[in-house]
Each structure stands twice: as C-alpha cells, then as structure tokens.
Amino acid sequence: MEIGLNHYLVLSTILFAIGLVGVMRRKNLLLLFFATEILLNSVNVAFAAISHYYGDLTGQMFAFFVIAIAASEVAVGLGLLIVWFKRHGSIDLDSLSSMKG
Amino acid sequence: MFEAIAFYLFAFLTITMFFITVTTSQALYALTALAAGMIFISAFFFILGADFLGAVQIIVYTGAVMALYAFGMMFFDTTREVKEKQGNKYIIIGLSTLAAILVVVIFATPMVSENIVALYPAIEGVGNTQEVGLVLFTKYLVPFEVAAIMLLVAMVAGIVLAGKKMDLSITLMNDEDLEKEKNKKVLS
Amino acid sequence: MEKYLYIALFAPLVSSLFSALFTATPKKMFTGIVASLLIFSSLVSSFVLLMYILDGGEPVHVEMMTWMATGHLYIPFGFIVDQVSVTMMMVVTLVSTIVHIYSIGYMDHDKGFNRFFSWLSAFVFSMMVLVMSDNYAGLFIGWEGVGLCSWGLIGFWFHKEVATWAANEAFIMNRIADLGMLIGIFLVYWNTGTLQYDGAFAAFSTLDTATLTWIGIFLFIGAMGKSAQFPLHTWLADAMEGPTPVSALIHAATMVTAGVYLVVRSGELYDLIPNVGLFIASLGAFVALFAASMALVNRDMKRIIAYSTLSQLGYMFAAAGLGAYWVALFHLMAHAFFKALLFLGAGNVMHAMHDELDPFKMGGLKKVMRWTWIMMTIASLALAGIFPFAGFFSKDTILEAAFAEHHFVIYGVLLFTAGLTAFYSFRLVALIFHGEERYKIFGIHPHEAYRFMLIAMSPLLILAMIAGVFQVPFFEMVEEILNAHEYHIHSHTTLLIMLVGTQVFVALAILYAYKKYASWSSVPDGTSAIENSFVYKLLYNQYYIPYFYEEYIVKSYKEMSEVFWTKVDMKIVDATVDGIAGIIYGTGEKTRDMQSGNLSTMLKWMVAGLVGLLSLAVVFGLAARYSDEILSILSALGV
Numbered sequence: 001m002e003i004g005l006n007h008y009l010v011l012s013t014i015l016f017a018i019g020l021v022g023v024m025r026r027k028n029l030l031l032l033f034f035a036t037e038i039l040l041n042s043v044n045v046a047f048a049a050i051s052h053y054y055g056d057l058t059g060q061m062f063a064f065f066v067i068a069i070a071a072s073e074v075a076v077g078l079g080l081l082i083v084w085f086k087r088h089g090s091i092d093l094d095s096l097s098s099m100k101g
Numbered sequence: 102m103f104e105a106i107a108f109y110l111f112a113f114l115t116i117t118m119f120f121i122t123v124t125t126s127q128a129l130y131a132l133t134a135l136a137a138g139m140i141f142i143s144a145f146f147f148i149l150g151a152d153f154l155g156a157v158q159i160i161v162y163t164g165a166v167m168a169l170y171a172f173g174m175m176f177f178d179t180t181r182e183v184k185e186k187q188g189n190k191y192i193i194i195g196l197s198t199l200a201a202i203l204v205v206v207i208f209a210t211p212m213v214s215e216n217i218v219a220l221y222p223a224i225e226g227v228g229n230t231q232e233v234g235l236v237l238f239t240k241y242l243v244p245f246e247v248a249a250i251m252l253l254v255a256m257v258a259g260i261v262l263a264g265k266k267m268d269l270s271i272t273l274m275n276d277e278d279l280e281k282e283k284n285k286k287v288l289s
Numbered sequence: 290m291e292k293y294l295y296i297a298l299f300a301p302l303v304s305s306l307f308s309a310l311f312t313a314t315p316k317k318m319f320t321g322i323v324a325s326l327l328i329f330s331s332l333v334s335s336f337v338l339l340m341y342i343l344d345g346g347e348p349v350h351v352e353m354m355t356w357m358a359t360g361h362l363y364i365p366f367g368f369i370v371d372q373v374s375v376t377m378m379m380v381v382t383l384v385s386t387i388v389h390i391y392s393i394g395y396m397d398h399d400k401g402f403n404r405f406f407s408w409l410s411a412f413v414f415s416m417m418v419l420v421m422s423d424n425y426a427g428l429f430i431g432w433e434g435v436g437l438c439s440w441g442l443i444g445f446w447f448h449k450e451v452a453t454w455a456a457n458e459a460f461i462m463n464r465i466a467d468l469g470m471l472i473g474i475f476l477v478y479w480n481t482g483t484l485q486y487d488g489a490f491a492a493f494s495t496l497d498t499a500t501l502t503w504i505g506i507f508l509f510i511g512a513m514g515k516s517a518q519f520p521l522h523t524w525l526a527d528a529m530e531g532p533t534p535v536s537a538l539i540h541a542a543t544m545v546t547a548g549v550y551l552v553v554r555s556g557e558l559y560d561l562i563p564n565v566g567l568f569i570a571s572l573g574a575f576v577a578l579f580a581a582s583m584a585l586v587n588r589d590m591k592r593i594i595a596y597s598t599l600s601q602l603g604y605m606f607a608a609a610g611l612g613a614y615w616v617a618l619f620h621l622m623a624h625a626f627f628k629a630l631l632f633l634g635a636g637n638v639m640h641a642m643h644d645e646l647d648p649f650k651m652g653g654l655k656k657v658m659r660w661t662w663i664m665m666t667i668a669s670l671a672l673a674g675i676f677p678f679a680g681f682f683s684k685d686t687i688l689e690a691a692f693a694e695h696h697f698v699i700y701g702v703l704l705f706t707a708g709l710t711a712f713y714s715f716r717l718v719a720l721i722f723h724g725e726e727r728y729k730i731f732g733i734h735p736h737e738a739y740r741f742m743l744i745a746m747s748p749l750l751i752l753a754m755i756a757g758v759f760q761v762p763f764f765e766m767v768e769e770i771l772n773a774h775e776y777h778i779h780s781h782t783t784l785l786i787m788l789v790g791t792q793v794f795v796a797l798a799i800l801y802a803y804k805k806y807a808s809w810s811s812v813p814d815g816t817s818a819i820e821n822s823f824v825y826k827l828l829y830n831q832y833y834i835p836y837f838y839e840e841y842i843v844k845s846y847k848e849m850s851e852v853f854w855t856k857v858d859m860k861i862v863d864a865t866v867d868g869i870a871g872i873i874y875g876t877g878e879k880t881r882d883m884q885s886g887n888l889s890t891m892l893k894w895m896v897a898g899l900v901g902l903l904s905l906a907v908v909f910g911l912a913a914r915y916s917d918e919i920l921s922i923l924s925a926l927g928v
Contacts, residue, residue: 003108008145010205011112015119017201022123024193024893030173031128034135037166038119041142044158052149057236060151061244064237067161068248072255074166078173079262091177093889196896203903207910 008049015042029081029091033074040070107148115141128174136167153230290341290349294370297334297378298417300327301385305410308403316402321393324406328389328413332382335375342375343766350423357426364484369423372767376618377420377550380625383748384542385413390745391633392534394738395640405445405532412438416543420550424484425474428551432470432515435544436463442539443531455527462524466514473507476500490557498562505558505565508551516548516602519576523835525599529591533636536591541598541632542625549602552609553618556771560612570610570691574702577603579832581709585716586828588813589646590635593717597672598628600706604687607699613690614771619763620683627671627679627753633746634665638721641735642728648717649812653726658737662722664750669718671753673711673795679756685791686760692787707791708798715802723807730812 019042022035044063051059085091118138122131139162146155237245261267269282304327308320338349348371357364370378389409396402415438419431436459444456478484480500481492493501512518517525528540539545552559552569559566580599587593601624609617641658642651655662671678674685684707691700728735737743819825830836883894912919 003105007108008149011108011115011145013201013204014116016204017197018116018119018123020197020200020896021193022119024196024889024896025123027889028128030170030177031123031131033170034122034131037135037162038122038138041139041162044154045142045145048146048149048151048154051151057232060154060233061236061241063151063154064157064233065244065248067157068252071161071166072252074169075255075259076262078169079259081173082176082263085177094887192893196893196900199900200896200903203900203907206907207903 005049005053009046012042012046012049015045018042027093029084029093032093033077033081036073037070040066104148107144111141111144111148114138115145132167132170132174135170136163139163139167150229153233290338290346290370291351293334293337293341294349294351294368294421297331297338297382298368298414298421300331300334301410301413301417303327305407305414308407308410311403312401312407314403316400318393320403320406321389321396324410325386325389325393328382328386328410331413331417332379332386335378335382338370339375339379342370342372343762348372361482362478364424364426366427367423367485368421368427369486370421372770373550373553373618374420376622376763376767378417380546380622381413381416381420381543383752384625384629385409385416385538387629387745387749388534388538388633391537391636391742392532394742394745395534395636396532397739399532401445405442408438408441408445409535409538412442412539412544416547419547423486425477425486425489426484428554429470429474432511432547433467435539435547436460436467436515439463439528439539439544442535443528445531445535449530452530455524455530459524459528462517462521463514466511466521469507469509469514470511473504473509473511476504476507480504486554493558493561501558501562502565505555505562508555508558509565509569512548512551513572514548515551516545516606517599518548518572518602518606519579520834522576522580522599523831523838526592526595526831529589529595533591533632533639536595537629537632537636540595541628545598545602546605546621546625549605549609549617549621552606553614553771556609556612556614559610563612566610566612567696568610570607570696570699573603573606573608573610574699574706575603576600577607577706578702578709579603581706581713583828583831584713585709586825588649588829590638590648590717590721591632591646593648593713594628594631594635597631597710597714598624600710601628601672603706604684604703607703608687608690611690611694611696611699613687613694615764615767616683616686616690618767618771619760620687622759622763623671623679623683623753623756626749626756627668630664630746630749630753631668631672633742633749634661634668637661637738637742638665640738642733645728645731645733647812648720649727649809650731651721651728652724652809653722654728654735655722657735658722660737660743662718664743664746665722666718667750668753669714672714673799674707674791675711675795675799676792677754677757679753682757682760685788688787688791689784704791704794708794711795711798712802715799716806719803719806720809723803725808725810727810727812 016039019035019038022038023032026032026035044066047059047063047066049059051057051063081091088095115138118134118141121134122138125131125134140159143155143158146152146158266282271279274282304324307327308324311317311320342348348369350369351367353366353368355363356366389406392405392409396405399405412435415431415434417431419428419435422428422431440456440460443459444453446452447456474484477489480496481489483489483492514521525540525545529536531540559569577600580596580603584593584596584600587596601620605617605620605624608614608620637658638651638654638661639646641654641661645651667678671680674680688700688703688707691697691703813820827833883890885891
C-alpha cells in the first residue's frame, strides 16, 4: 500500500470540491471566507505533494506564497466586511445586490 | 505502512472537518472545524517531508488567520444560528463533483504529469528548513520581497478599513479642529 | 530646370488649395486673380522648359520621392519633361491660364465663384501629373484626378438635376474605360516587371505579339473612355451641362485629348502592333464622320461644338493609329487653341443670350458682338482647315499621312468629314451672327462680354491663326523621340491637286452653309418636311444610341439591381446582419437574468464556467493525444 502522488491529488481534489460546495452554498459572508480558505488549503496540499514526489522545492515555494496571499486576503477581506457590516448591519450575501443588471 | 495509515487517517479527518465547516449551521462550529482541518492539513506536510511548510501552516492559519476570524465573529452577530435558504442543492453538489472528477481525470490520465522535470532539485543532506531557506532567498528572493510588501499593504488596508475615523489626518489638522475632535469624542 | 518643373507642377495645386480655403465664403475676387496668377506662373515655367528643350537640352527627369517599394514593385513619384510632355504642358497651361482669366468674368455672378476656381486649378494639377509622370502609375493617378475634377465641374451647378446626371454619366462611362486601362497597366507590369515608360518600352520588343496586342487593346479602351470614342461617346455631349469655360478647358482642349496623349506616349508599343494601330485609325475615322453627322442637325450650340470636338478627336486617333504620332500631337495642339476659342466665344454668346443655347433663336448678333463674331469666325475657319489658319496645317497633314500610307478609305472618310466640319461650323456661325435678329421675339437684349475677357481670349485667336508656322520647329523637336517621318506625296501634282481640291471642297461647304442659313428668318417648330424625314430624326436623336443605352443597358441594369436589392441585399445580406444582431440582443436579454446581482448565484455561475473550461481541457487534451487515431478514423469515414 504505497501512497503515491495520485493519492494526494485525489485528496486535494476532494477537498477542493468541498470548498466549492461551501462557496456555492454559504450565504453568510464570513462562512464564505472559510470556504475559500479550504480551497486554498486543498491547493497547498497538491503543491506540497508534487514538490515531494518530484524532488523539486518550487511547489513548496508556491505553497508559501499561497499562504501569504491567504493571510492578506483575510486581513483586507475582514476589514471590508466590517465596513459593510457597519453600514448595512448584515453580512448576508442576498443583501448584496447593488450590482444587479 | 505507517505512512499509509497516517495518510488515510488524516485524509478522513480533514475531509470530515472541512465537510462540517461547509455544512454546519453554527458559525462557531464552522470556525472550530476549520481550525482543526488546518492542523490536520499540516500533518500531510509533515508526512511529505515539508516540515517548515507544516510549521508555517499551523502558525499562520491556526495562529493568525483563525484568531482574525475569531475577532471578526465577535464583531458580527454570528453566534446565532445561520439560516440559509438554499436554491437547488443538486446543482451545487453536481457541479462540485463534476469539477472534482474532471480535475482527477486530467491528472490521472498521464496527459500532464508525464513530462515534469525538477527545476530546483532538493539538496541532499540538509534539512527541509535549510533547503527552503536556500531556495527562498536565492531564486525566489524578489517574489518573497513582493509578498512581504503585499502583506504590509494588506495590514495597512485592514487597519484603515476596520479602524475608526481613518479619514482624518492628525498631522494635517490644525489645533482648533483637533480640539473639536477631542471634545466630540468626550461628548459622545 | 528642376525648379521650373516643380513650379509648373505644383503651382496649380497651390492655387487649388488656396481657393479651396474660401469655398464656403461668398465670392472673393482675389481667389480668381490669385488662381490665375499661379496658373500663369505654371505657364511661364512650362515656357522656360519648352525653350530649354527646343535648344536641344536633355529631357528633365526627376524622382521626387518613392511612392511604393515592395518586393519587385518599385513606383516612384517620378516626373519627366521631354518633347512630348512639354508640348502637352504648354497646351494645358496656356489654355488653362486663358480659361482662368476668362472665368473671372464668366463666373462673375455665380455663387460658387471660389469653389469653381478650386476645382479648375485642381483639374490643371491633375492634368499636369498626367502628362508629366514618367510611369503608368503616375499617369493613372492624373487620369483619375482629371476624371474626378471633370465630374465636379460638369456637375458644378448641382442644383440642376440634368447637370448631376451628366456628371455621373461622364464619371461612370470613364470608370468602365478605366477598368480596361487598369487591366492594361497590370498587363504591362505583369509582362515587363516595371511601369516606367523607358523600362517598359525597352521590354516590349521581347514580348510576343499576342501579349502586346492585349496590352495595346486594353490601354486603348482607357483612351476611348477619356477621349469619348465610340461607343463610350455619349457622355461628352451631355457634359456640356457644365459651365462653358469648363467645356473649353476640359472637354475640348485638354482632358479629352488625354487618350490621344496616351496613344502617342505608348507609341513604341503601337508601332509593334500595326493591326491594333489600324483598328484605332479606322475607329478614329469612323468617329470623325459619325460625330460630324450628328453635329449637322443639332440645335444646341454647345453640343454642336462638342460633337465637333469628338470628330476632331477621331482625326487625332486616325493619325496616331497610322503611326503619325507627331501629326496627332500637332493636331491636338492646334485643335486645343481654336476649339477653346470657339467654346469661349460660345460662352460669350450664351452670356449675351441669357443662357439660350438654340442658335435658331439668335441671328444677327454680329452687330452687337463684333469681336466675338470675328473670333468665332476665325476659329471656325481654323476648324474647317482653311489656309492659312492652324487647322489647315494639322488637318491636311493627317489627310496626307492617310494618303501616303495608302489607306484610301480612311483618307476618303476624313476628307468627306472635313467638308461636313466646314458645313456645320458655318451653319452655327451663320445662324448665330447673321440673318434676322430672331432673338428680339424673345425679348433679349444681348451685350458684348467684358473687355478683359476678350483680351484674355486674344492669345488663342492669334494662335488659331498662326499655329501653322510652328509645324516645322515642332516636327524637329519631337522627331527625336517619336521616330517621326514627314509624309511626302511623291508627285507634286498629286499633292497640289489634293491641297487645292480639299480647300475648294471645304470652301464650297462653307458657302453652302452661308447660303442656306445666313438668311434664315424663322425659328423651326418641327413641322417642316426636312425635320420629319428619317435621316434628320436619326441624326437629331444621335442615332438613338443614348436611347438604346437607356432602354437596354441602364434599364436592365436597374432591374437587375432592383432584384439584387430586394432579394439578395434585403433578404440575405441584411437578414444575416440583422439576425446576428438579433441573436446578440436576444442572448443579452435572456442572460440578463444571470446578472441578478446576487453574489451566490454568480459564484455558482463561476463554478459552472470552471467545469466548462475543465471539460474543454479534457476534450482538447484527448484530441491532441489521440490526434493520429482520430485522423485515421476520419479518413476511414471518407471525410
């Protein structure tokens, strides 16, 4: 029972799918952020696995940058969320429809 | 053998945790499950020999990001049960599954994976942290610095967005206005 | 010398652009004066160049700049002043200077005074490009330029529907011919690899006769259109709707002779294909007779002169076709002088008669318009070829050339036409200036034209009288490049009989015209026996050719266009375009619902798009991987 790259890739895909479900399903913006974290993490797993199995550190590097991006996203996203909440008193997605065409 | 057991165990745990995150109606549960999932993910990194990455994962996600979310949740009234009226559940499940299957197909059929060549091969005889340090501060120095600037920008943005009276500048205000502002604060 | 070349070429352009600045403003006298001065400077430069060439100077050849240089194609903006082009330059600048000055008086009361000078100078510039270019491409630019200016000037009074119709007719007729010309130019380039005259002519001798014949025919089709040869002749008579100075400059002296110039310029080509040359000569002789016959009965002063122009162009083509290029060029020059004079005289008469064109409604004008009468009489004498006026030398040389080349049929036709020419010219003069003063019935008080107009016309008058003396120097000048040879009838007796016979014949025709029309007293009303005869009607209706064109070509073309419009354009082209627009609108309307502004829905769409792209990636990946198999399956299926 050797664990190969494909195992990790499948795991990563499953996690990604879960993340997608969350993205589509959640109406609460904060919980939507959680789902995006899941998406980013699933990709990180894939990067690390590929890096390991090809003996190449590039994958890990990318994982670092992804983490950095995730951190900044949370910082800015939460800031925006707070501003929005102050204005509208709600972070429900359905209340965000000023872009209706 | 241990590797396999560890992989399946953590795979099960991660999937469960993340599943709870996206399905639960309690925001607090979601947060906790997410934090747990992050830690379990770091386990994979350790299995894969990326020790440094695993450490960073735990520190950044469970340490910083989750703390941020926790603070965020204190702002919002999310402790009450979140009611989410849904459209068609099958569309969501179907689309996600389809996407997952397609990705698997792409990777599983050796269309992509065959011809990958290591650009920066791991260096023998040094620890993972050392390796990462070597690569990160040579080949990826510029992206690293850019990422640092990005984080700084994000920090400033977060402070400005979330802080109070961020549209006022103390250095540009004269004394009278400053006094007025102070009095206002006292009054309110 | 290059300096003079550039002045001669660009002074008209400057003049045109200068006048164009004032087209939107009311009449400004100085535009006319400035334009005339600039054209006059062009005339002076041309004269300097002529003197230089006459002194035996080398032809001036300049390459102003590169126009096109791609691959093997190299076309410069090159200009050449040699014996042929300097002749044309003199004719063009001289007549246009006179016409410019004349127009200051003629267009005196016209609202489009400034616009007129802009167009007129633009025409002169195009004509200079045409005659000075050293390659076929430059010639073609000038060719199209004069066509455009002709269109603008025929339709100058665009509020008159008939004028715009005539302008369009001229333009379209020329366009038909220009297609032939363009094909000819393409053939030249295709076979010789160059459009420069010298290079192309040098290469012609190595080509086979069939190719040369095609080149000759297609180039001549272009010449036919511009010079209004049969069957593309109808536009010239209709072009008389334009202002009379325009008719004098464009439709008598210069533009219509561009076809002759082309044939003369390509003389080395036509020397190699005598059969085509003979065809050109025959067509020229036919047109000479054909046009003269239509002029016999016409009742429109300007149209009569237009038909006479047509007839004289026939003479020129007859000469050029027989290889007597220098004779053709000489007749072109002489004709430009007396025909422009005739037209300007007609313009005076028209002014005096308040735009009345029917000579039967005039009569006896010689009392009030003495100078015009003298000028038109002398111009008509020159046109008829009476010794010692200009027409005698040029026209008789054409007859001699035809005789010496042993083309007696052409000679006979041209001789007979000379009689007809004399008859209709003096029918016109007699009707306008002699006999009873029929205009009094219509209550018109004619007056002589401005004095400066008459003075402006005087150089033409002098040239119409004395241009014959230039024959020998002219011959000596052009013989260098046109391999010209003098036509000598071997027996002096024959020559004398011919000359005297022609003169007597022409003189009799003139006398007959005077006898018949000088004492005309009534305005014909279409009831007399001769007016109802078949021949009269045939000639009066221009052999029913315009009617034929209208009935069988224009109408059927119109019907065809109607069908294409309603069936093809509306139902296929428009429907397709509208359909595409409709589909886009429809999908826009339908997919508007997607843009609900709800972030959750958008995220769902985003995932759907991701799935779509992933499937595409799989499909293309598989297709690329198994492309060989797919191809073999497809080929097995017979695709």
